[in-house]
Amino acid sequence: MATDGLQKSRLQHFKNKGKDQEEMRRRRNEVTVELRKNKRDESLLKRRNVPQVDSTDDEEVDRGHPDLQAIVHNASSGDPNVQLSAVQSARRLLSSDRNPPIDDLINSGILPILVQALRRHDNPSLQFEAAWALTNIASGTSQQTQAVVNAEAVPLFLDLLRSPHQNVCEQAVWALGNIIGDGPQLRDYVIKLGVVEPLLSFIKPLMPLTFLRHVTW
Template sequence: QNKRDEHLLKKRNVPQEESLEDSDVDADFKAQNVTLEAILQNATSDNPVIQLSAVQAARKLLSSDRNPPIDDLIKSGILPILVKCLERDDNPSLQFEAAWALTNIASGTSAQTQAVVQSNAVPLFLRLLHSPHQNVCEQAVWALGNIIGDGPQCRDYVISLGVVKPLLSFINPSIPITFLRNVTWVIVNLCRNKDPPPPMETVQEILPALCVLIYHTDINILVDTVWALSYLTDGGNEQIQMVIDSGVVPFLVPLLSHQEVKVQTAALRAVGNIVTGTDEQTQVVLNCDVLSYFPNLLTHPKEKINK
């Protein structure tokens, strides 16, 4: 399956720069040569300090730049322990570290993502969307994005458990931009895959959010929003009609002249999908004066855009 330009289905949370204390801790690990068995044993400790540092150790193994030992950790039997940690409302730091570790396990192959799903983590991640701690919410969003990105089965399973409403509730003026980028990326994964396309009710729920996000000044959010629309318009005439009925087309067409090539590319894909629909659907795009954008597009320095 074509992964569509630079669009990531799954993302691993790797910190940009390890803080000083972290590198000290890493040195300690190497000194003690902390084994998976030790991590496993300490992750079930009754002492919260020992338990947290064990789960953190697992998370750090999974966040290392090089090949993270995902399969070794799964084989060690740590998944049920990490999932249990997600329930610990009394210890948000533990919830956060466990959610981060599970996010990175779910960022791997389909089999690795499935292992997280089989461990019954998804209902707990959905619960964490209501956590009062923003870092916990955000990590739960990221984990769910990786699971939804695995394909239509996982997507529809997470939708059936009720992900859409709490996810969209994060779209408000006070949300930090990095968090909103993650939310928007998850929305893209919800719109992706057309065999089968997402449920009609889900598309209806998501479209008003995309109509809001298309005004966003952040380029990452705008690009993702337009890609989401291009996936939805790729799902047949019925979905094209829903996109048209949302009223977003007059805002989509002018993006054909956006100064960012990434936005133009996505907008071309979406507009191109709409004009494959019925004559009436094509007319909606023509009514937005779409043809006036084409002389510039045809002389565009980027070959991909001329095509």
């Protein structure tokens, strides 16, 4: 009888051990699925504007980062050509498909310069490049997105929704989408500033499909 009891005890132990291992596997699978879901959701909510053309920009980045101090200095130049070239250089760094130096650009002090460039209605090319650079900064971590918001870019992006230049307007929509996609707090902030009405005005039959995708995603 004692032997039978011992055997039953051992059998129950093995059964429980099997259940524990099964439960641990189930929980590991749940965690893995959740992590994948979070990663997928994050990639859906924020997008970088990476040109799908050739590898020219990546090759330039691979040669080593340009002097950020020089970029920041030239981005404040009174010469429109020098300024545009510098902002384009910043945008190229941020458009790299591999590890864009977002924090380096933020720490360089270029954010206020890029935001001020959004005001240049006399230079839509500069507005577009600056908006593109800021879009890619806002595609990063919550802290990086918040840096764009703290630089007071959102009201200017909203202003650019009325730009007569479609590429400028579309880039502003993209930037606002990245900011809204960061979470409820920034979403509510952008809505409070009045983003809904101008976005709804873009939903027209003749609006290009690519533009509508940015508006509705």
